[in-house]
Amino acid sequence: MRLKTNIWVGAYLRRCQVAGAFSAVRRRGAEEAGAVFVKVATLDGNAMLYVPAPQTVYDDSRPIDRFFVPIAKDPLPESAVEERLLREIRFDPDAWIVETEDKQGRHFLDLAAA
Template sequence: MRLKSNIWVAAYLRRCQVAGAFAAVRRRGAEDAGAVFVKVATLDGKAMLYVPAPQTVYDDSRPIERFFTPMSPEPLPEQAIEDRLVKEIRFDPDAWIVETEDKQGRHFLDLARG
């Protein structure tokens, strides 16, 4: 059983704040199992979007972990990220959106490997 989305998001916000980055919930999703999307704005008109990794990368013996994968290898114009988020919400109205602002583009996420 995975950690509830609302608990994971609260911990992620604290992790960002401890590192000196601003982070906030832009959209609350389903508290128990809503997918979480993380936008990292680099404050230069560009951003990265981190989306939930496919279920195949998860290890059932470590249920509290969540893995993410970047939508693109390089930062994109923020409008492109916003357009993608609109599509994601249309597809999954239970999804969460968390936005982080960090000039260095730090995401504070465990990324999917492979």
């Protein structure tokens, strides 16, 4: 059974807070199974966007894990990230958007599921 999205998001926010990064829910989606998009603003006008990984990446022995992939190798202008988020919301109105602000660009996604 997969962890409910609202519980996963709460744990992710706490993980960011513990590391000293500001993180907040910008858009609340479906509580049970909404897709989560994580924007990491580097506070210089750029940002990274992490989107849910394709289902083929998941391991059936760990169904509670969530995996993310960046949409680009390097940070993009925040306006480009915002445009992508608008397209995602139009496609999936149940999606969540979480924004993290961290000058170092840390995303904490490798630690949120642990």
